[in-house]
Amino acid sequence: MYSFDMESPSTVADAAKALGQDEAQALGGGQTLIPTLKQRLASPSVLVSLAGIAEMKGVCTADDGSLAIGGGTTHATVAAEAGAYAALAALAGNIGDPAVRNRGTIGGSLANNDPSACYPSAALGSGATIVTNKREIAADDYFQGMFATALDEGEIITEVRFPVPEKASYMKFEQPASRFALVGVFVAKYADGVRVAVTGASEEGVYRWSEAEAALSANFSADAVPAAPSGDGMISDLHASGDYRAHLVGVMTKRAVAAAS
Amino acid sequence: MAEVTMTVNGKSVTKSVKGNTLMTDFLREELRLTGTHVGCDTSQCGACVIHVNGQAVKSCTMFAAEADGAEVATIEGQANADGSLSVIQAAFQEHHGLQCGFCTPGMVMSAAALLKENPKPTEAEVRDYLEGNICRCTGYHNIVKAIMAASGQDVSSIAAE
Ligand SMILES: Cc1cc2nc3c(=O)[nH]c(=O)nc-3n(C[C@H](O)[C@H](O)[C@H](O)COP(=O)(O)OP(=O)(O)OC[C@H]3O[C@@H](n4cnc5c(N)ncnc54)[C@H](O)[C@@H]3O)c2cc1C
Ligand code: FES
Numbered sequence: 001m002y003s004f005d006m007e008s009p010s011t012v013a014d015a016a017k018a019l020g021q022d023e024a025q026a027l028g029g030g031q032t033l034i035p036t037l038k039q040r041l042a043s044p045s046v047l048v049s050l051a052g053i054a055e056m057k058g059v060c061t062a063d064d065g066s067l068a069i070g071g072g073t074t075h076a077t078v079a080a081e082a083g084a085y086a087a088l089a090a091l092a093g094n095i096g097d098p099a100v101r102n103r104g105t106i107g108g109s110l111a112n113n114d115p116s117a118c119y120p121s122a123a124l125g126s127g128a129t130i131v132t133n134k135r136e137i138a139a140d141d142y143f144q145g146m147f148a149t150a151l152d153e154g155e156i157i158t159e160v161r162f163p164v165p166e167k168a169s170y171m172k173f174e175q176p177a178s179r180f181a182l183v184g185v186f187v188a189k190y191a192d193g194v195r196v197a198v199t200g201a202s203e204e205g206v207y208r209w210s211e212a213e214a215a216l217s218a219n220f221s222a223d224a225v226p227a228a229p230s231g232d233g234m235i236s237d238l239h240a241s242g243d244y245r246a247h248l249v250g251v252m253t254k255r256a257v258a259a260a261s
Numbered sequence: 262m263a264e265v266t267m268t269v270n271g272k273s274v275t276k277s278v279k280g281n282t283l284m285t286d287f288l289r290e291e292l293r294l295t296g297t298h299v300g301c302d303t304s305q306c307g308a309c310v311i312h313v314n315g316q317a318v319k320s321c322t323m324f325a326a327e328a329d330g331a332e333v334a335t336i337e338g339q340a341n342a343d344g345s346l347s348v349i350q351a352a353f354q355e356h357h358g359l360q361c362g363f364c365t366p367g368m369v370m371s372a373a374a375l376l377k378e379n380p381k382p383t384e385a386e387v388r389d390y391l392e393g394n395i396c397r398c399t400g401y402h403n404i405v406k407a408i409m410a411a412s413g414q415d416v417s418s419i420a421a422e
């Protein structure tokens with residue numbers, strides 16, 4: 001690892017100021033960033049730990065009924081406390097392993113936007129709002145391809161707001177070595193329609209499967225799920241071909257619809 | 262360099278650390294607590310699991326500076342005050358839950374965290390909780406059996422393999 005200093009502010013305002021320094025980078029749970037630093041793929045001069053910022057932690061129901069989760073909330077806390085949105089709590093409780101869940105945060109996961117990560121599909125599949133220290137970003141505008149997001153340099157995810165659906169489910173076909181999703185599908189049924197978000201499959205990162213959304217909005221049943229998409233533009237690697245991933249998109253969507261509650 | 266103060270296995274320690282000092286290096290090199298092992302250094306294997314404020318974490322994927330003010334527990338603090346093995350450690354010995362022993366500190370620390378959260382886990386819950394702890398020797402059966410036994414459950418029907 002290259003050397004750097006560590007700062008541990010206790011407010012979002014101080015963290016934003018610290019992140020204004022040259023080559024400063026935020027540290028959430030470190031479950032992605034620390035391995036990256038070890039590989040010398042990042043060389044910040046200052047790491048700004050967000051772990052001591054109380055206002056960025058916790059789960060609560062907002063006035064409009066949506067579930068608000070602080071950007072620094074760990075996966076373990078979401079699993080334990082997001083009972084009001086059971087599919088989301090279950091997704092968080094199945095990320096990695098217990099030790100990873102005790103450190104990793106929702107803000108870190110969404111900021112990183114790994115193409116195989118779980119949370120991006122929940123945020124996009126729920127039409128969540130990503131709240132930062134500067135503005136509110138709709139999930140539909142937030143995800144911009146593999147590892148790419150609408151965040152500016154130094155911008156901090158302080159909260160994520162999830163509208164709570166009538167029914168939802170996340171189905172993850174796990175890549176057993178990494179524990180990430182080989183393919184994961186998040187299905188959520190709202191009064192005004194169904195959203196289907198797919199992670200792990202596309203070379204463009206998380207995306208909405210619009211054909212399935214239209215079919216399921218008309219008839220919310222596993223039989224209504226359209227034929228699997230084509231394998232063009234799907235990730236192909238040693239774990240699975242693009243065609244196989246495309247096939248899994250269909251299968252996992254059906255399972256998610258069947259399991260939605 | 263920054264000064265950090267934390268409680269490790271009940272004793273307060275204060276040291277200067279660099280921003281990039283990992284918790285594993287702090288424990289092993291600074292405090293000479295070499296029971297915490299480094300297997301992969303990439304957060305996959307769990308040999309380095311310790312407790313920070315009561316929660317299991319992978320110490321290879323945490324900086325010492327992040328533990329400032331924390332209550333830290335390592336394998337060295339698991340035995341009883343008189344030096345005899347803890348219930349979990351004794352169960353690992355009794356049920357042959359280890360061969361080379363490399364993964365064992367992490368297994369014991371994960372098991373302790375599990376049993377605190379869930380005092381009577383099912384076999385499936387034990388296996389699920391150990392997802393991030395890899396053992397190259399035992400094939401896991403006896404580790405699971407040891408943890409079930411440590412939780413006070415009858416393990417006579419679990420096959421020894
Ligand atoms: C063994 C293992 C298994 C895993 N399995 C899964 C899995 O199954 N599914 C899954 O989805 N993920 C998985 N992960 C990834 C895990 O969820 C990470 O915790 C997560 O991706 C990153 O969150 P973090 O808080 O650790 O962020 P960090 O690693 O600290 O940071 C990641 C990036 O986000 C930035 N950042 C952090 N917090 C914020 C914030 N609040 N605002 C703005 N930027 C921020 C950092 O600067 C950095 O660029 C796994 C990780 C490991 C090690
Ligand atoms: S050494 Fe930390 S997980 Fe392997």
Ligand code: FES
Pocket residue numbers: 358359360361362363364365395396397398399
């Ligand atoms: S006993 Fe050898 S790695 Fe587990």
